[in-house]
Amino acid sequence: MxxxxxxxxGFCFGVRRAIKLAESKSNGITLGPLIHNAKEINRLKEDFNVVVNENIEEIPQNAEVIIRTHGIPKQDLQRLKEKTSKITDATCPFVTKPQAICEKMSAQGYQIVIFGDIKHPEVKGVMSYCENNPLVVENLEALKALKLTEKVALISQTTKNIELFLEIANYLIRNCSECRVFNTICxxxxxxxxxxxxxxxxxxxxxxxxxxxxxxxxxxxxxxxxxxxxxxxxxxxxxxxxxxxxxxxxxxxxxxxxxxxxxxxxxxxxxxxx
Amino acid sequence: MxxxxxxxxGFCFGVRRAIKLAESKSNGITLGPLIHNAKEINRLKEDFNVVVNENIEEIPQNAEVIIRTHGIPKQDLQRLKEKTSKITDATCPFVTKPQAICEKMSAQGYQIVIFGDIKHPEVKGVMSYCENNPLVVENLEALKALKLTEKVALISQTTKNIELFLEIANYLIRNCSECRVFNTICxxxxxxxxxxxxxxxxxxxxxxxxxxxxxxxxxxxxxxxxxxxxxxxxxxxxxxxxxxxxxxxxxxxxxxxxxxxxxxxxxxxxxxxx
CATH class of the missing domain: 3.40.1010.20 (4-hydroxy-3-methylbut-2-enyl diphosphate reductase, catalytic domain)
Incomplete structure (x- = not known):
């Protein structure tokens, strides 16, 4: 054949960067899997003793902690900082960007709409930066059921499909007087x-x-x-x-x-x- | 038949308002036609002696002046104010809005894209409120030939077609990191x-x-x-x-x-x- x-x-910039960072922190702990690939996570454990812990409360004081590429919620980062100063941030810079946008736009009174999967760790992290509850939708149908305000800011989970993102943007443009669209698809x-x-x-x-x-x-x-x-x-x-x-x-x-x-x-x- | x-x-809110204002200013002068209807302009002349003058320099000192529904360029307004204090602004509020958006967004460093006809008085007025030269396009093809910056603000001439506006918005969302879309179609x-x-x-x-x-x-x-x-x-x-x-x-x-x-x-x- x-x-x-x-x-x-395969590997994007953010993943390559995160793995390099993890490899440089032998015996480190990642809060949740560093990337979404069980076999590579296993390799990091075998070759560098970098292990995964899903529960922030189980992370020992002063541990060497690596933040996953998808980022973590703001509150978890705060909690982590209380436990240790040895934190390596492997959050993909393309994920840090929508986090910062949410923080800024919600502070300015925009209603935040996130096109993404509410159960995905990246989205959970991004959501945590909104001052008010953001609307998280996986498709246009879900959005149509929700009440919108006049000023809306739209961002996307970095790995989503642009065509569906535009469908959502078009609906918002038709129905809001200002729609601030941040194309955060990487x-x-x-x-x-x-x-x-x-x-x-x-x-x-x-x-x-x-x-x-x-x-x-x-x-x-x-x-x-x-x-x-x-x-x-x-x-x-x-x-x-x-x-x-x-x-x-x-x-x-x-x-x-x-x-x-x-x-x-x-x-x-x-x-x-x- | x-x-x-x-x-x-027929008549929209802005036109109805403008005619009412003009009727209350007998013997007034409008700088360019108040609305785009020659026969109604003629009626205003016959019934109220409200006349049209296209040339700002010909308007007498202290004349009673009415600003057309489409608005006028910022510089013309300035020149008019030097000539007379008797100015009635019949600019449609839906046109004042994109003027204000252009002023604010260009001051904040956004590249302004106007979907409209560069020869139309409304667009000429709106353009004059941009600090930098805005991009004025009548369709997506025209936009594709132009160089864009990362942060763009998009507005529309109030009377344009929403479908074509969305085509332009979608292109900008794909190609710029932030696209601030103001739906100014009335x-x-x-x-x-x-x-x-x-x-x-x-x-x-x-x-x-x-x-x-x-x-x-x-x-x-x-x-x-x-x-x-x-x-x-x-x-x-x-x-x-x-x-x-x-x-x-x-x-x-x-x-x-x-x-x-x-x-x-x-x-x-x-x-x-x-």
Whole structure:
């Protein structure tokens, strides 16, 4: 089976930066997983003894703590600072930006609308910077049910789809007198999505590699599926199934922003051997 | 011939207000036409001796001056104030708003994008409130040729089409990190456009009454034409042509925001008599 990789795929700037920071803090603790890739988290544990703790109360005094790429809620950061001064902030700078926008815009009296998944850690973190309760919506339908004020500021989870973001922006522009739109979807997300879309159009079968809890990986899967019916989302090579490639000629491969190359390489080699 | 009027048509709040103000200032001078309807301007002259002067330098000292609904450039207002203190501002409040937005946003360093016709007096007035040269575009294609900065504020001429406004907004959201969108299209424009669209769908022939230099009248014509092929734009009954109604059953009528009822009534009666 012939394999073609997407022009852009895998690790983004923020993930690469976070891993480098974590590798420099052996024996550190991350509050929740550093990135959404269980296997890379496991590698950090094995090679650097960087461990995950989901519960802030369990983190020992003066521990070496690393903040995950998705950021954490403002209150958690405050609590953490009371416990230790050894904090390494691996929050992706593209996530710090919407946090700061929420803080500033809500202080100026804007109603904040966040296009994102309310259960995602990035969104939980961003939300915590709003002075008032922000409206968090996953699609236009959800927004239509909500009451809006005249002045609205709109931001997006960094890994969301631009077309759906624009649908929401258009609704707000029609219904509010001022809509301040901050395009906080990150470029790596754009580039990976564009490349996956183009590749999906030219292949018979498409494989997306990434964590199943990863928002940007899910986007890549959804976008690819639109253009290539035989599309699969896997976490690593062990989930591959030879049947998928029967009678196919060309397999496209892309990977989420938190998928390390060593996992992708193994997937590509396995498919090539079918 | 049966005639059906659009649910909303004709005089908007701003025009009604301006005419009332002009009628209260007998012998006054308007700097350029008060509204875009030559016949109503003529009536104001005949009934109230309110005359039009296009040239600010010809306006006598201490004259009674009325500012047109479309507003005038900031510099002209300044020059006018040097000549007379007897100024009645009939600028539509929905036009004063984009003027104020331009002034404030350009002072804050935003690049101003105006969706509008650079030759229209309203746009000339609004532009004059920008500290820096604003970008004025009539469509998305024109915008694509221009260089944008990171922070952009978008406003619209009050009588423009919302769909085209959103096309421009979407392009800016994709290409700028912050796009501050002020929906300055006025409600009367929305309502008249919606009503014309609905009516055009159910009639055999459609007649739009309004000044040929009127932006909102032209919009009504364009929108109606999309849904009813036999669509005509006239300034008054004298332009009607019996041939238009041959073999037709139902004629829809709408009118621009500056078209007085006495003109519309005459058009409706003439069509009914065919």
């Amino acid at each position: 012939r394999v073609k990789l997407a022009k852009n795929y 470029n790596a997300t754009f580039d990976n999505q564009d490349s996956a879309r183009n590749l999906a159009k030219e292949v018979d079968v498409m494989v997306i590699v990434g964590g199943k809890n990863s928002s940007n990986t899910k986007q890549l899967y959804n976008i690819s599926k639109e253009h290539c019916q035989d599309c699969y989302l896997i976490e690593d090579f062990s989930e591959l199934n030879a049947q998928w490639f029967k009678d196919k000629k060309l397999c496209g491969v892309s990977a989420g922003a938190s998928t390390p190359n060593w996992i992708i390489d193994k997937v590509v080699k396995t498919i090539e051997n079918y | 049966r005639v059906k009027l659009a649910k909303n048509y 409600n009367a424009t929305f309502d008249n456009q919606d009503s014309a669209r609905n009516l055009a769908k159910e009639v055999d022939v459609m007649v739009i009454v309004g000044g040929k230099n009127s932006s909102n009248t032209k919009q009504l014509y364009n929108i109606s034409k999309e849904h009813c092929q036999d669509c005509y734009l006239i300034e008054d009954f004298s332009e009607l042509n019996a041939q238009w109604f041959k073999d037709k059953k139902l004629c829809g009528v709408s009118a621009g925001a500056s078209t007085p009822n006495w003109i519309i009534d005459k058009v409706v009666k003439t069509i009914e008599n065919y």
